[in-house]
Amino acid sequence: MPTVKLDPIDRKILAELQADGRMTNVELAKRVGISAPPCLRRVRTLEEAGLIRGYHADIDARELGFEVQVFALVGLSSQAEVDLSAFEQKCREWPLVRECHMLNGEIDFILKCVAPDLSTFQSFLTEHLTAAPNVASVKTSLVIRNAKDEPAVPFEVLEDRLAKSA
Amino acid sequence: MPTVKLDPIDRKILAELQADGRMTNVELAKRVGISAPPCLRRVRTLEEAGLIRGYHADIDARELGFEVQVFALVGLSSQAEVDLSAFEQKCREWPLVRECHMLNGEIDFILKCVAPDLSTFQSFLTEHLTAAPNVASVKTSLVIRNAKDEPAVPFEVLEDRLAKSA
DNA sequence: CGTGAAACCGTCGCCCC
């Protein structure tokens, strides 16, 4: 059950823009089966509702010289909220950390990192990440290859689910 | 050292489109300091070179009803290439799996998954993921919250690095 | 890379249901 009410046209708009964020509004309108003005109004509404957080070019980091991708599993020694927040703030400040997710279970955080080469990453790891206050354990794994990397929302699953509940 | 040669204008274009993939070409041209036609030619070239893989709206999956995000750490019993590929193919077919990265070390794969609720995820976990051929171990962790979720390329790091090597 | 021109698009006001 979505937090906001969306009709099938809104969902189609979201699916199309997730697949191609640079599509023109008239093309989008054609695909969802309405004319351009109401289509644009819907897009603006979805943006303002926060359902569309933004649009980003998907850039090949490796081609740009970021040959190293690493996942880091981080455990903290204190899970008090103030300490969790302090660690999250550090992650926001470290440019090599691209994602930081707080998890349940024995791992506290998972970080997705990039670096131009291994030695840059290792410097970051020893001088910043493991050296940060409250960091108890860090396990890192290099990404060998990416088998799948899709945007967050599987609209097929959403539509299936709505069809069944109807 | 990037695989392709890019001048400072190309890098600025990439940085701007990563930050706002729906920016108009004239706005982009203004920001990078050239006129619109050559700017568009550069964008097309970057797209054709595969440096820009696409453009995607960044959609709030939780608001759409995908309240559960999970990281799964997967170990396989055989690391023969044919078995690795078979597992990757399975991941591509499972819509709840949004990312699949092959890692070095004791974990073989890390998966980022989404689901509408816990029971949907648990059904997937028991009926599909752990039941798949060659899967030896699966450890899952629920995402409690996202502290950072940025696109892949930290252009600040790239520019720093180029400045120093100059 | 820039200029100019033509086609196209984003956007608004208004009318309709």
Next chain:
DNA sequence: GGGGCGACGGTTTCACG
């Protein structure tokens, strides 16, 4: 409430210098 029509200004995208 939402959708469509028409028009204006801005944008995309040529050909050419």
